Amino acid sequence: xxxxxxxxxxxxxxxxxxxxxxxxxxxxxxxxxxxxxxxxxxxxxxxxxxxxxxxxxxxxxxxxxxxxxxxxxxxxxxxxxxxxxxxxxxxxxxxxxxxxxxxxxxxxxxxxxxxxxxxxxxxxxxxxxxxxxxxxxxxxxxxxxxxxxxxxxxxxxxxxxxxxxxxxxxxxxxxxxxxx
Numbered sequence: 001x002x003x004x005x006x007x008x009x010x011x012x013x014x015x016x017x018x019x020x021x022x023x024x025x026x027x028x029x030x031x032x033x034x035x036x037x038x039x040x041x042x043x044x045x046x047x048x049x050x051x052x053x054x055x056x057x058x059x060x061x062x063x064x065x066x067x068x069x070x071x072x073x074x075x076x077x078x079x080x081x082x083x084x085x086x087x088x089x090x091x092x093x094x095x096x097x098x099x100x101x102x103x104x105x106x107x108x109x110x111x112x113x114x115x116x117x118x119x120x121x122x123x124x125x126x127x128x129x130x131x132x133x134x135x136x137x138x139x140x141x142x143x144x145x146x147x148x149x150x151x152x153x154x155x156x157x158x159x160x161x162x163x164x165x166x167x168x169x170x171x172x173x174x175x176x177x178x179x180x
Contacts, residue, residue, distance in 0.1 A: 003048030035059035047071035139173035
């Protein structure tokens with residue numbers, strides 16, 4: 001599920017947008033009235049979408065965008081004149097008065113993009129630092145000496161046990177070395 005934060009100067013506006021999103025199958029993580037609140041919520045999550053008005057109680061939408069974590073996207077709902085001021089800032093604009101299907105389609109499209117990026121990040125092989133690699137190698141050598149395994153067998157053993165125990169390979173290797 002994509003984290004969606006709705007932030008408008010008037011709480012009634014924010015709740016209305018939240019209700020529209022919820023009725024159309026989206027989960028809304030937070031509803032707030034200031035940029036500081038929105039940024040605080042955004043810092044708790046790795047990625048998501050902020051849906052905002054142009055001007056909030058403490059800042060404008062461009063200031064929020066500048067301070068967002070890198071994997072957050074932003075939609076601003078405002079008049080055409082105001083939206084022309086934010087073009088080129090990486091902010092998606094929706095013209096008011098709002099057409100519900102435009103909001104739903106935009107959020108759906110952005111959500112799918114976030115999900116695709118998450119999937120790509122997970123598919124990338126994890127790069128270990130030298131210290132982590134040394135721990136894994138030590139555990140492999142221990143298994144090779146103690147259990148007469150090949151390096152490949154020792155690696156598979158650590159890999160399998162890390163998956164079975166829902167730990168990463170470094171943690172599993174550390175556990176093996178601790179039991180030595």
